[in-house]
Amino acid sequence: MANSAASRGSDVDPAGLAVDLRDVVKAYDNGVVALGPIDLAVRRGEFVSLLGPSGCGKSTALRLIAGLSGPTSGTVNVTRPARTENGRHPIGFVFQEPTLMPWTTVRENVRLPLKLAHVPPLESRERIDAALAQVGLREFADSYPRELSGGMKMRVSLARALVTDPDILLMDEPFAALDEITRFRLNNDLLALWRSLQKTVIFVTHSVFESVYLSQRIMVMTSRPGRVAAEIAIEAAEPRGEAFRTSADYAGYCRKVSETLAPAYSERSS
Amino acid sequence: MSPPKAAPSPAAVPASQDSGSLRLVRLALPILVLAAGIAMWELVVRVNDIPPYVLPAPSAIFATLVRDWGVLSQSLLTTLLTTFEGFIAAAIGGIALALLFNLSRWLEYSLFPYAVVLQVTPVIAIAPLLLIYLSQATAVVVCAFIVAFFPVLSNTTLGLNSVDRNLAGLFQLYGASRLQTLCLLKLPAALPFMLGGLRIAGGLSLIGAVVAEIAAGSAGAGSGLAYRIAESGYRLNIPRMFAALLLLSAAGIVIYGLLALTSHLLLRRWHESAIGKES
Numbered sequence: 001m002a003n004s005a006a007s008r009g010s011d012v013d014p015a016g017l018a019v020d021l022r023d024v025v026k027a028y029d030n031g032v033v034a035l036g037p038i039d040l041a042v043r044r045g046e047f048v049s050l051l052g053p054s055g056c057g058k059s060t061a062l063r064l065i066a067g068l069s070g071p072t073s074g075t076v077n078v079t080r081p082a083r084t085e086n087g088r089h090p091i092g093f094v095f096q097e098p099t100l101m102p103w104t105t106v107r108e109n110v111r112l113p114l115k116l117a118h119v120p121p122l123e124s125r126e127r128i129d130a131a132l133a134q135v136g137l138r139e140f141a142d143s144y145p146r147e148l149s150g151g152m153k154m155r156v157s158l159a160r161a162l163v164t165d166p167d168i169l170l171m172d173e174p175f176a177a178l179d180e181i182t183r184f185r186l187n188n189d190l191l192a193l194w195r196s197l198q199k200t201v202i203f204v205t206h207s208v209f210e211s212v213y214l215s216q217r218i219m220v221m222t223s224r225p226g227r228v229a230a231e232i233a234i235e236a237a238e239p240r241g242e243a244f245r246t247s248a249d250y251a252g253y254c255r256k257v258s259e260t261l262a263p264a265y266s267e268r269s270s
Numbered sequence: 271m272s273p274p275k276a277a278p279s280p281a282a283v284p285a286s287q288d289s290g291s292l293r294l295v296r297l298a299l300p301i302l303v304l305a306a307g308i309a310m311w312e313l314v315v316r317v318n319d320i321p322p323y324v325l326p327a328p329s330a331i332f333a334t335l336v337r338d339w340g341v342l343s344q345s346l347l348t349t350l351l352t353t354f355e356g357f358i359a360a361a362i363g364g365i366a367l368a369l370l371f372n373l374s375r376w377l378e379y380s381l382f383p384y385a386v387v388l389q390v391t392p393v394i395a396i397a398p399l400l401l402i403y404l405s406q407a408t409a410v411v412v413c414a415f416i417v418a419f420f421p422v423l424s425n426t427t428l429g430l431n432s433v434d435r436n437l438a439g440l441f442q443l444y445g446a447s448r449l450q451t452l453c454l455l456k457l458p459a460a461l462p463f464m465l466g467g468l469r470i471a472g473g474l475s476l477i478g479a480v481v482a483e484i485a486a487g488s489a490g491a492g493s494g495l496a497y498r499i500a501e502s503g504y505r506l507n508i509p510r511m512f513a514a515l516l517l518l519s520a521a522g523i524v525i526y527g528l529l530a531l532t533s534h535l536l537l538r539r540w541h542e543s544a545i546g547k548e549s
Contacts, residue, residue, distance in 0.1 A: 068439050093443055099436040102540045103458045115454070116444045144540050164444075 017079060018044045018168055018200040019065055024074035026060050033225040035060045037074065040219065047194055047201045049211035049218045051261065057226030058204040062170045065202065066091050087117035092161030096173040098153035100145040106156050107141040113164045131163040134193060151182040168200045187213055188241065195239055208261065212253045213245060220260045230260045326509040334509040335516065342498065346517050349479055349494040356414020356475040361468055363415065364422025372430045389420040393478055397485035410482040417478030418471035425467030429460025462541050465533040472525040480518065
């Protein structure tokens with residue numbers, strides 16, 4: 001670590017920032033630079049997508065924000081709430097795979113973050129039911145993951161991320177492995193959740209359409225090492241719905257984003 | 271969010287009738303073969319008037335089994351006890367060692383080669399040595415342990431190392447302690463592998479016990495089934511040899527069956543290996 005001044009967990013956020021990455025570089029042990037230098041500031045309650053080709057360090061950025069690894073240089077600031085007791089955790093993480101524990105029920109899977117924080121079972125129960133209700137899976141609490149469809153597993157994963165009532169939701173290509181129709185439905189559900197829960201969402205995807213449909217702002221990234229090539233704000237009438245998906249606005253934004261993305265993947269052979 | 275439409279479990283497949291009769295056939299065929307084999311054996315012995323000290327008829331073996339049940343059942347108990355003790359030692363030793371290896375890479379690097387050495391050295395060659403240094407009762411159990419612990423160790427190690435990377439990341443994100451990660455993540459994830467190792471270890475500990483008994487028996491003591499086989503051989507009591515052999519393989523089958531059942535019961539709700547058999 002060249003510059004381990006990477007500070008985390010400051011409570012002060014005058015700019016209303018939830019996440020603030022400054023000059024962040026992440027290099028692997030073999031010296032290959034995976035990410036950066038990159039600046040990324042995300043306001044509270046904002047829905048931001050990181051869009052780019054595979055291996056551009058999008059997932060690395062999420063892991064840095066989650067604190068699962070440290071930056072090689074630069075600073076990562078994540079605003080943490082003052083109250084973190086009772087199994088409340090500032091960050092929820094949803095992976096590309098549902099990443100559920102196959103040996104236990106949906107309820108126990110969602111309970112995991114609370115269990116790790118030693119929240120008593122009685123209190124957990126209420127919160128698990130609430131989280132499962134948010135993703136529409138209440139009646140599947142006692143099912144095992146293998147009994148669920150891919151989309152439902154992803155919902156369980158989402159419920160597990162929501163059960164700690166996080167401020168920031170980090171999503172790493174969560175719907176990439178789903179079929180298009182299931183993905184559309186989960187997109188709508190995610191938007192509804194985002195509106196009602198007012199979380200900050202940082203959403204990694206390699207789908208132009210998904211990023212345009214969901215985000216308020218898209219950071220288009222270059223291939224390795226990942227840098228921000230462009231920043232595109234999507235200004236569409238809220239709340240978005242299926243009407244937006246078929247609108248001329250939507251098509252226009254998709255085209256604009258695609259044009260911006262093109263140099264990112266055509267410049268280098270991958 | 272709208273409730274998903276998918277059913278919680280797949281509907282029963284109409285092909286179940288077919289698979290039912292197939293199961294019956296699969297059960298009936300080996301029994302039929304066994305019955306035919308025994309009948310043939312009996313016939314050959316009777317028609318050719320083969321004396322029992324050369325090849326006893328199945329009926330003679332069965333008669334011996336009933337007549338000598340007092341001696342044989344005692345020996346069976348002895349062998350089973352040795353096997354059981356060896357198996358328990360192998361299970362505890364193998365799993366504990368795998369956990370230690372998982373905690374410390376240095377320990378794994380230092381000790382694993384010796385575990386392999388112990389595994390590849392034929393136990394029949396180690397048994398006489400053990401009998402010199404240990405009491406007979408201990409030596410027999412140690413033999414069963416040596417043969418059986420390696421599959422438990424290597425399978426558990428494999429299981430502990432095949433934990434989902436993202437799940438491990440999640441545990442890290444939520445600040446799980448080492449103990450929580452072990453109990454809630456690593457052990458359950460390793461369970462199917464562990465049970466696979468234990469299933470192999472069950473049969474192997476019987477083999478270990480038998481080998482040690484034969485080695486010990488030739489030293490002049492012991493009363494396990496293997497010793498009965500050796501002793502009956504010296505006395506040309508061939509029907510009793512067969513009877514003891516029959517009990518040994520029955521014991522092996524029961525041990526395997528019990529372990530397979532345990533494994534199935536523990537995994538049937540979630541693991542592919544157990545689900546495949548049911549649906």
